[in-house]
Amino acid sequence: MQFTSEQRLDDGVLEREFTLNEIPGILWTPGSASAPAPLILLGHPGGLHKMYPRLAARARHSAAQGFAAATIELPGSGDRPRSAVAEQARTDLRRALEAGEPVSNEIVDRLVLPLVEKAVPEWQAALNALLSLPEIGGPVGYSGGVMAIGIRLAVVEPRISAAVLFAGSFVPAAMFEEARQVTIPLHVLLQWDDEGNDRQAALDLFDAFGSKEKTLHANLGGHTGVPQFAGDAAAQFLTRHLK
Amino acid sequence: MQFTSEQRLDDGVLEREFTLNEIPGILWTPGSASAPAPLILLGHPGGLHKMYPRLAARARHSAAQGFAAATIELPGSGDRPRSAVAEQARTDLRRALEAGEPVSNEIVDRLVLPLVEKAVPEWQAALNALLSLPEIGGPVGYSGGVMAIGIRLAVVEPRISAAVLFAGSFVPAAMFEEARQVTIPLHVLLQWDDEGNDRQAALDLFDAFGSKEKTLHANLGGHTGVPQFAGDAAAQFLTRHLK
Numbered sequence: 001m002q003f004t005s006e007q008r009l010d011d012g013v014l015e016r017e018f019t020l021n022e023i024p025g026i027l028w029t030p031g032s033a034s035a036p037a038p039l040i041l042l043g044h045p046g047g048l049h050k051m052y053p054r055l056a057a058r059a060r061h062s063a064a065q066g067f068a069a070a071t072i073e074l075p076g077s078g079d080r081p082r083s084a085v086a087e088q089a090r091t092d093l094r095r096a097l098e099a100g101e102p103v104s105n106e107i108v109d110r111l112v113l114p115l116v117e118k119a120v121p122e123w124q125a126a127l128n129a130l131l132s133l134p135e136i137g138g139p140v141g142y143s144g145g146v147m148a149i150g151i152r153l154a155v156v157e158p159r160i161s162a163a164v165l166f167a168g169s170f171v172p173a174a175m176f177e178e179a180r181q182v183t184i185p186l187h188v189l190l191q192w193d194d195e196g197n198d199r200q201a202a203l204d205l206f207d208a209f210g211s212k213e214k215t216l217h218a219n220l221g222g223h224t225g226v227p228q229f230a231g232d233a234a235a236q237f238l239t240r241h242l243k
Numbered sequence: 244m245q246f247t248s249e250q251r252l253d254d255g256v257l258e259r260e261f262t263l264n265e266i267p268g269i270l271w272t273p274g275s276a277s278a279p280a281p282l283i284l285l286g287h288p289g290g291l292h293k294m295y296p297r298l299a300a301r302a303r304h305s306a307a308q309g310f311a312a313a314t315i316e317l318p319g320s321g322d323r324p325r326s327a328v329a330e331q332a333r334t335d336l337r338r339a340l341e342a343g344e345p346v347s348n349e350i351v352d353r354l355v356l357p358l359v360e361k362a363v364p365e366w367q368a369a370l371n372a373l374l375s376l377p378e379i380g381g382p383v384g385y386s387g388g389v390m391a392i393g394i395r396l397a398v399v400e401p402r403i404s405a406a407v408l409f410a411g412s413f414v415p416a417a418m419f420e421e422a423r424q425v426t427i428p429l430h431v432l433l434q435w436d437d438e439g440n441d442r443q444a445a446l447d448l449f450d451a452f453g454s455k456e457k458t459l460h461a462n463l464g465g466h467t468g469v470p471q472f473a474g475d476a477a478a479q480f481l482t483r484h485l486k
Binding site for chain 1: 454456459460463
């Protein structure tokens with residue numbers, strides 16, 4: 001893990017860009033931390049530059065509660081090499097959406113399953129590197145998008161002890177079975193009017209999760225319209241489980 | 244409104260029983276209030292004696308945030324005169340549930356619609372009396388059970404400016420139309436595994452509410468298993484809207 005830039009934000013948070021095996025990432029740590037900070041991995045749909053304002057806002061909110069926060073670029077997004085298979089799947093997805101057709105399981109599988117296979121080990125490698133820093137301790141939470149990545153991480157990565165999942169992306173049918181194996185506390189955000197999201201599938205997925213503590217927070221509005229109070233509630237959930 | 248008993252609880256909260264037009268009720272006011280307190284009307288399924296421990300816990304939680312809280316007995320419950328129609332409907336409901344049969348709309352209508360017709364004006368009379376007390380100001384919220392009573396109150400009573408509704412009771416089909424007329428901020432609690440509750444109907448009802456701000460919090464567990472953190476979140480919602 002190489003740090004490539006460093007800046008102190010106006011609220012004292014230290015923001016550092018890094019690369020790890022050529023994957024770009026960003027780490028935010030609280031301005032004043034006496035002990036190693038617990039860590040939140042910030043999930044997102046891909047495209048660090050485009051997502052930066054929202055990611056930084058979430059990270060600063062977390063830092064104010066004493067958390068470190070980190071994110072990495074997804075395979076095939078941002079400045080990372082494109083995959084021909086994923087690009088074709090995205091094209092097919094866009095075509096289906098524009099035609100107002102239902103998105104087939106086959107397209108979702110082609111789009112999401114290879115992404116999960118590739119991204120999850122990268123998140124785990126990032127976690128190894130981040131936890132080796134003296135300023136970061138544990139426990140670790142995952143918070144954010146690409147539901148299928150969050151599900152797989154929750155199943156395979158025992159160092160993640162709670163997750164905020166954002167029901168706003170396509171989930172391959174095979175992941176429903178995996179959802180039953182999730183046992184960590186979950187906080188699921190569902191935007192009730194999310195145009196690109198199948199509400200019933202999100203409810204079915206919530207039902208499938210094996211966790212003993214799971215909460216669904218549904219709010220009015222579209223995909224990017226998560227209200228401030230819902231973000232606050234998700235932060236409270238992580239504070240309750242990670243501190 | 245006649246106060247019939249008065250006691251100071253160990254946290255300083257003043258608990259007073261009262262009767263209003265022969266309807267028993269309880270009022271809790273914060274121990275130390277400099278200004279008139281905003282008021283939360285505590286809904287419940289009927290039976291003040293049986294419900295007392297849970298109501299008092301909710302009231303004391305609210306009082307700690309500076310709220311007054313009050314409740315009244317429902318028509319046909321507790322020490323109030325029984326209605327032959329309602330008793331028959333309850334018997335028919337119990338019979339259907341015990342037989343594992345679906346509960347017909349006709350039974351729900353017989354059980355709930357007369358209750359709403361009678362209870363809502365009583366809540367409004369209680370509100371008149373409570374708001375005439377110098378220690379109670381406004382704004383006013385409604386929080387708790389019998390969903391259909393909460394819906395009707397939210398529609399007809401302009402002094403109620405936010406409501407926490409508990410999706411755990413039967414809602415007559417006609418109330419779905421009424422739900423579209425609700426415009427105040429809503430916070431809906433749904434116990435995902437509530438044996439006596441139709442989950443899909445609760446989701447449909449949430450969808451129907453006309454409010455621009457509405458949030459659904461679904462948690463694992465049965466009807467009485469609302470987790471502490473979900474109660475806290477509902478309290479935060481009321482604080483956000485009433486203070």
